[in-house]
Amino acid sequence: MSALRRFFLRLYNFLRPGRTEPDLARELASHLALLEDEFIRRGLTLEEARLAAQRTFGGIEQTKELYRDARSFVWLDDARRDLRHAVRTLRRTPAFTATVVLTLALGIGANTAMFSEISGVVLKPLGYPGADRIVAVLNRWTDTGHTQANLAGGDEIDISTLPGTFEAFAYYQGGELGVQVGDQAELVGGQRVHPDFFRVFGVPPAAGRLFNRDDALRSAIVSLGFAQRHFGSAAGALGQPVSIGSRPHEIVGVMPAAMRFPAQTEVWAAAPVEPGNRNRSGHNYRAVARLAPGVSVDAANARLTSLATQLARAFPDSNKRKTFVATALRDDLVSRVRATLFVMMGAVALVLLIACANVANLILARAAGRSRELAVRAALGAGRRHVVSQLLAESLVLAVLAGAVGLLLARVGTDALLRVGSQYVPLPRLEDVQTDGRVLLFTAAVSVLTAVAFGLMPALRAARGDVSEALNQGGARGTLGAGSARLRSGLVVAQIALSFMLAINAGLLFRSFAALTETPLGFRTEGVLVAYANAPARGSIFDKTGLDDYIRVGQLFDDAFARMRRIPGVISAGGAMGLPTGSYDSDGSYAVEGKQTFGGDFRRLPHAGFRLASPEYFRTMAIPVLRGREFEDGDLYDRPFVAVVSESLARQSFGAGDPIGHRIMCGFDSDQWMTIVGVVGDVRQASPASRPGPELYMPLRQHPYAASRVQMVIRTSAPPESLIGAVRQTVRALGPEVALKFTTLETSVGDSIAAPRFRMVLVSTFATLALMLAVAGMYAVMSYVTSQRTSEFGLRVALGARAGDVIRLVLGGAARLVAIGVVLGLVLALATSRIITTMLFGITPMDTQAYAGVLVVALPLVTLAALVPALRAARVDPMTALREP
């Protein structure tokens, strides 16, 4: 109560200093007068008495200052003193300070780096004006709940004309476009987009204009980067001709860097207002839209649902189990990586937690060593608050230092994470990731919280401890007693438990990744050069125009394959549309003659992946031909249509029977029966994590409209990259307009498992960090415990204990902590591994090998951390130990 009263008095004085100054002056004057009276009474002259009085009183101004200090707030002074003292104290123990600062900095740095990533990718708005109104419109199958990005053209037209729902609606289609500038053909990130596409995003062009309705198939807008690369500047690109898919386009606008949707797009070509394929069963178009003002995402979804219901009634064959969903574009973009990022965040948060436990342990040990110092200070009049604020000041200095170093580490870490991350996973919106103000705030919060967390506990203990108790009990050795030892052991147990949990999860991801890399793919990856080739051809499958041109392109590719096979170092060469782990994929329903008819409700038909392949493709990929033959040069457009099926498809449709000779039809591009001429081995198509499934292969030459883009595969005896030049020359000699892009099959497969690799690398890194911290914690606590028991050990040795006995004693104590920690860690791991279940491939979350591996590696490591203190204890000279105070 009196503290509160005093506080208010002070506050009052602080706010109203004028009130007390005259009173003080009056009191001091009276005091001096009384002194003078006294000196005059003793016989001094008036003048002498005044001087004597002043001398006796001391400095008047000094007194006023002291008086004012006492009257009002001196926090600032106190804080400065505490901080100065803290810095001095910490400088005296550089090893301790460095350890604490580095431990915390690691935790803070890792957290900030991870938070930067998450903040940039997940939390930050897209950066387009009114970005919360930009939605992606998706197709959802009501029976399976599966959502896909692609809409059917017919549905798209109906959705775009929903009254009052969208301010702008745009379909788009693409990924890569072959773009020819001058005589240079290039495969670039490109999209064909509805004229309103840029109105959805609200980004004004850096130069030129946006599309309007009559730009279709004539105009293109390019990225600033593309404009600068080819024409030097944005203005220089305007009006320039480019050829996109053999059609001449004019560049009418240049987009600033802020426009980056879809990711990596450099060329947007204007598409017609209505998509080319207007049926409702081919899902070929993605769509984005800007909601009309006042229309919420929920309201838009309600309208989409009711539209879907109408369409289901009108077109039951195609739309019976279909609905449409609008989802905020940002959610759509990050949904794929969100889980990964949050698992990462959990991992780093754990590391910070362990770091904090470690630091708390270090500080507790120090506080124990200083209990005498603190008791003496308390005895000399330092208040409880004083001791607490002193210790807090030390924590704060440590935290600020750690925060600064941590931020530095975060900078480096964020960059490294981005570099490594962008190699492994195409994180969306990576360019948004930077250490920003929010992250700074986050770091600051983490540092201060940590400071309070680890500073307060020892401070309160030290302050609460009865002074006499501390002085008596601590006696000679200076300890906070058994309670502190228990707390410290508890912290070590927690560290071990948490780091084991993390390590086991890392072990699971590691095992899963190992399973991924070892899993047979169905083809051989090493020594294969891949060239994405895009030959412009004029015409469209939808109106069956330009067939001759497409057939010419097919011949061009065949000629290219033939010439490549003659390049020294090439073993075989072929091509496909839909290379495993490549960027093109297609699938759908098929029918077998005599078993099904093609048409009607497609969902009753069997399903398969559709691929096109050239002669020698299977040989080049080392996909085994199990029955029949592969495609031959004679499988041309005007010859009987043939197909090759995968083992899985054969099993799915023919059981144990022989599929060869049967006829099959699919909705890929033509409704012709194709005779099955061969059966080939299964492959894992999308990535090593995907299941081998039914595949239907068709000759490239018999499906010319789909074959103007192929993925050439060239098996080489030399390193594949060394042949890039020769292959490029070969293709260019035949068709300078063919755009090329090179990679290798190994890279392509590696990229397809980049995300799990990224996760495994990161979680393993954090787990290693955590284990290192736990080992350090173990070492610290065992060193402390043994130093506390030095005289006991001395006594034991004096009474005949051997070194081995002492070592066993110490290690036994450590083993108990480890045992408790490990058991807790295993329980935690079992509980948490559920979270990563969906990220595991080929193993269960209970994978015994992962658990065993972690135990085998980490158990001895943590236990051995106690060995050094144990050896030290065993070397104790009994005389010294016993003589110690």
Place this chain on the structure above:
Amino acid sequence: MASENGDRVELLPGALDLIVLRALDTMGPQHAYGLAARLEQVAQPSLTLNQGTLYPALVRLEQKGWIKGTWQRTEANREAKYYGITRAGVRGLHKEAERWRRLAGLVEKLLLGES
């Protein structure tokens, strides 16, 4: 809160407050000069004190509500602020005195232990 400024006070923090309280308790209301005179009288020759250093202690005690100052006239008809101990002050004195004795004992013990 205790002042560590480099003046000539050699009293331990907290001691001065206790001494002032004690003096007011036994002698009744006193002005600052009277207190200083009493202190010098009791402590001489072990303690030299600037009389001005009394003031922070007076402020602290007044803020705690342990003493209360009023302006009065001295016998020589000088005006002076007289401080008297309050009831809370008496209670505080007992508590603080007890604490002080305990601490002093501990310090004593400690000093013996050190030698």
